[in-house]
Amino acid sequence: MRRLSLAFCGSGSRARTYAAIAAGMSDQFALVAAADPVPERVAVIRSHAPAGADFRSFASAEAMFAAGKPADVVVVGTQDAQHRDHAIRAMELGCDLLLEKPIAHRLEDTLAVRDAARRLGRRVVVCHVLRYTPFYARVHALLRAGAIGDIISANFIEGVQPWHQAHSFVRGHWSVEASSSPMILAKSCHDMDLLAWLIDRPCEAVSSHGGLSHFTAARAPAGAPARCTDGCPAAASCLYDAHRYARPEGRRWLAMVHDRAKEASDAEVFDWLRTSPWGRCVYRCDNDVVDHQVIAARFTGQVTATFTMTAFDEGRHLEIFGTEGVLRGGAFVKKQLGCDLTVTRHGWEQPTEKIVVETPAAGYAGHGGGDFGLMSTLHADLTCPDPAAMRTSLEVSLQSHLMAFAAEESRRSSRTVTLAV
Ligand SMILES: NC(=O)c1ccc[n+]([C@@H]2O[C@H](COP(=O)([O-])OP(=O)(O)OC[C@H]3O[C@@H](n4cnc5c(N)ncnc54)[C@H](O)[C@@H]3O)[C@@H](O)[C@H]2O)c1
Structure with missing residues (x-):
């Protein structure tokens, strides 16, 4: 069986999940590169590659693509508004894609990705897990x-x-x-x-x-400040009190947005919430x-x-x-x-x-x-x-x-x- 090399364009929450699953399928996949402005996230992807294996780390998708074709398959795991450019660039370099949904965040961009795949003859699997x-x-x-x-x-x-x-x-x-x-x-x-x-x-x-x-200002409890960390009178009864991120159930959610979610003390989490978007009152956001x-x-x-x-x-x-x-x-x-x-x-x-x-x-x-099911058919779909x-x-x-x-x-x-x- 031909092993497919994988490069990760964005090394966040979704990319980490796919990397961990692919690492257990070493007969099918080799993890060879990852890009992300946050070096700790690239390091997590790298940790799934065997020790001593050739692996290239990049500070951005753009830097990775500038170095030439990174792998047989690029896993596009950046945010929605970046999918169009990252997907098209990777296909132009001759890569097939595992593309996180949405294909792109606007209709015209979605059609542009489809047109590029047709023009370049590339295979694209969208993560409809x-x-x-x-x-x-x-x-x-x-x-x-x-x-x-x-x-x-x-x-x-x-x-x-x-x-x-x-x-x-x-x-x-x-x-x-x-x-x-x-x-x-x-x-x-x-x-x-x-x-x-x-x-x-x-x-x-x-x-x-x-x-x-x-989730609008009109529903905010009386006296609720802009941030839960500013001392909200409704904290005890509010379902959305951000301090809940420090609880065991909250840590699972925290892990999606905080790189030290597992090991951070409650005090460190509360401190992070003082400036993070996830510390804001849900009735006083820009949503x-x-x-x-x-x-x-x-x-x-x-x-x-x-x-x-x-x-x-x-x-x-x-x-x-x-x-x-x-x-x-x-x-x-x-x-x-x-x-x-x-x-x-x-x-x-x-x-x-x-x-x-x-x-x-x-x-x-x-x-x-679905995440495992997707990865277990990816090799067959691409080959x-x-x-x-x-x-x-x-x-x-x-x-x-x-x-x-x-x-x-x-x-x-x-x-x-x-x-x-
Ligand atoms: N299939 C699903 O069910 C599912 C579930 C959740 C999210 N998603 C989608 O997956 C995508 C990623 O979501 P996520 O939760 O992993 O987000 P995330 O924010 O954890 O990951 C995105 C990563 O991209 C990095 N990044 C930003 N600019 C970059 C650049 N120029 N080059 C390289 N990396 C860059 C960020 O630093 C971040 O680590 C989104 O499009 C989202 O909609 C899909």
Whole structure:
């Protein structure tokens, strides 16, 4: 088997995850380079390469690309607004890509990445990790096996979870649309990808509504200062008190944005919060992305789907309605019934079948097994003789982005937006 060399463009949270998984697949991948302005982050990627192996460190993606083709495959793990330039530059140097979602943060940039891949004949795998989870793989297999007949409509819900919303979309990297992405793209392009993949039809039209209702100054508790560290009278009862980052549950979130999250004392964390974006009162930030949004979509053949993104629930739920039955699954089913999926066939006395999706004991962590699943098919996708045999491709991933951009256009204009099918 030909080993593929990997270079990391950005060495942050996502890049670290992929590097750690690739390090356990040394028959398939060799980690050869990493770039990031923060040297400690490059050092973490480097620590996954075998001691003494050739490994090049760079202070930026630009410096890495200036030194020539860095590897067979570039893992683009920089922020959304940087994807376009980093992806196109890496492809121009002759690299294939593992490209973090979104492909790019604006429609025209997304199409520019697609055009460059076509022109240069490069393969691009977009990190729509949920496709690779045992859960969604099972849903897909059931639908293709005809478990509920022909799909007529579907209802998907994504509960972002209030703390996650606050961490990422109020205080964090994806809170201001102009410098990141619309929420429906940043968070829900996964759900758009799942809808398109599971329904297996092109989307024709989308309408959408949504807004930012809760994380605004109007909802701030009386007397709340700009920062939790400034002594807030509501701290004891506030779900979002930033001091919670020092607690054991909070450290997991802290690790995504603080390089010393594991070893820092509580006092060091509190000190960091005094100036960090993550120390700000969630009701007094500069956030403008929505905390709730709904979509109604029409696919070819009059198949319809609804989707709700809300900050105020946790986990994904799905219901798919077919001519012969209904498939339900996700967080709600798990909590209420203790299984992952149910299939209820239409008819007077059809029992509901409960399905538990087996998760392999080892190797599955992160995004319900999706991070590992993605990496374990990456080598095959990038080396199979016929690109049409790839599990998913840039052209397929594009569909989800077109749906998300159309939804955002609809939300802003209050008009139904049709997609060129
Ligand atoms: N697939 C998923 O489910 C998923 C989940 C979370 C995030 N993401 C996406 O992954 C991407 C990265 O997110 P993250 O959470 O790892 O962010 P991060 O901020 O932890 O990582 C980005 C890194 O890029 C570095 N960087 C900035 N400018 C650079 C440059 N010029 N050259 C090289 N490095 C540079 C930063 O220092 C940082 O370390 C984002 O686009 C995000 O939307 C995807």
